[in-house]
Amino acid sequence: xxxxxxxxxxxxxxxxxxxxxxxxxxxxxxxxxxxxxxxxxxxxxxxxxxxxxxxxxxxxxxxxxxxxxxxxxxxxxxxxxxxxxxxxxxxxxxxxxxxxxxxxxxxxxxxxxxxxxxxxxxxxxxxxxxxxxxxxxx
Amino acid sequence: xxxxxxxxxxxxxxxxxxxxxxxxxxxxxxxxxxxxxxxxxxxxxxxxxxxxxxxxxxxxxxxxxxxxxxxxxxxxxxxxxxxxxxxxxxxxxxxxxxxxxxxxxxxxxxxxxxxxxxxxxxxxxxxxxxxxxxxxxxxxx
Numbered sequence: 133x134x135x136x137x138x139x140x141x142x143x144x145x146x147x148x149x150x151x152x153x154x155x156x157x158x159x160x161x162x163x164x165x166x167x168x169x170x171x172x173x174x175x176x177x178x179x180x181x182x183x184x185x186x187x188x189x190x191x192x193x194x195x196x197x198x199x200x201x202x203x204x205x206x207x208x209x210x211x212x213x214x215x216x217x218x219x220x221x222x223x224x225x226x227x228x229x230x231x232x233x234x235x236x237x238x239x240x241x242x243x244x245x246x247x248x249x250x251x252x253x254x255x256x257x258x259x260x261x262x263x264x265x266x267x268x269x270x
Numbered sequence: 271x272x273x274x275x276x277x278x279x280x281x282x283x284x285x286x287x288x289x290x291x292x293x294x295x296x297x298x299x300x301x302x303x304x305x306x307x308x309x310x311x312x313x314x315x316x317x318x319x320x321x322x323x324x325x326x327x328x329x330x331x332x333x334x335x336x337x338x339x340x341x342x343x344x345x346x347x348x349x350x351x352x353x354x355x356x357x358x359x360x361x362x363x364x365x366x367x368x369x370x371x372x373x374x375x376x377x378x379x380x381x382x383x384x385x386x387x388x389x390x391x392x393x394x395x396x397x398x399x400x401x402x403x404x405x406x407x408x409x410x411x
Contacts, residue, residue, distance in 0.1 A: 136320055137323075138297035139294065139323040142291075143323060144331040145286050145327075146290035146328050147335075148283075149286030151331065167401070174276050177281050177284060178280045178283055180281075183288065183378055184285070186376070187378075189289070190291075190292060203298045205299045209382035210384060218387060221366040222366075224358065224363050226396075227357065227361075235308060239308070240333075244341075248344060252352050254356065258357060259360025263364035264313075267364075
C-alpha cells in the first residue's frame with residue numbers, strides 16, 4: 133500500500149511538473165524543435181532543471197543500498213549501444229517532431245479530454261504493440 | 271503557432287519533474303520513464319499497482335493545473351500527423367527502450383552512455399523532422 137502511495141506522489145509531482153513547465157503544450161515543444169522558425173528555448177530549461185535536481189538526487193539515492201520501502205535499487209545501466217537503441221530513438225524523435233507529444237505529455241493531455249489526445253495515445257499504444265509483436269518474431 | 275519563452279515556469283516545472291524522478295527512485299527503486307511505465311502497466315501483472323498509481327497521479331495533477339490555469343488544449347492539428355506521430359512514438363520508444371523521461375532525465379541522471387546516445391538520436395530526429403515538416407513541406411506551422 134505504501135508503495136502505491138509513493139508512486140502516486142511521484143506521479144502527481146511529475147504531472148504537475150509537466151503542466152507547470154508548459155511541456156503539455158505541444159506548440160511549445162515543436163517550437164523548441166523549430167530552430168529555423170519560432171524558436172522557444174523553454175524545453176532546454178525544463179531538461180536542465182530536471183537534471184539539476186535528478187543528478188544529485190540519483191547520486192544521493194545510490195549511496196543507500198535499498199529504497200525507502202525496502203525495494204532493491206536498479207542495476208547500473210547497460211553500456212551497449214546498438215541499432216535498436218539508435219534506430220528506435222530516431223523513430224521516436226520523428227514521431228515527436230510530427231505531433232509534438234512524447235508519452236508523458238500525451239497522457240497528461242488526456243485530462244483535457246480532447247479527441248487529439250485520445251487519437252495520439254491510441255496510436256502510441258498501437259505502435260508500441262506493433263514493435264512488441266515484431267520483436268517477438270525475430 | 272508562436273509560443274513565449276517562459277524561463278521561470280520551465281525551471282520550476284523541470285525541477286518538479288526531477289524531484290518526481292528522484293522520489294520514485296528513492297522510495298520504491300523505480301525509473302520514471304513514462305514509456306516503460308505505461309507499457310509495463312498494461313502488460314505486466316507484477317507491479318501494475320504502483321504503475322497505475324503513478325500514471326493516475328500524472329494525469330490528475332496535470333488536469334488540476336489545466337483547470338486552475340484555464341489552459342486550453344491544441345485543436346485543429348492535422349490528424350494524419352497525430353496518427354503517424356503516435357505510431358512512431360509508440361514504436362520507437364519500445365524499440366529504443368525509453369523516451370524523453372526514461373532516457374533524457376532518468377538515463378542521463380544515472381550517467382548512462384546508452385541514454386546519452388538515445389537522447390542525441392531522438393533530439394536530432396526531432397529537430398530534423400520539424401525542419402522538414404514546417405520549412406520544406408510547409409505543413410502545420
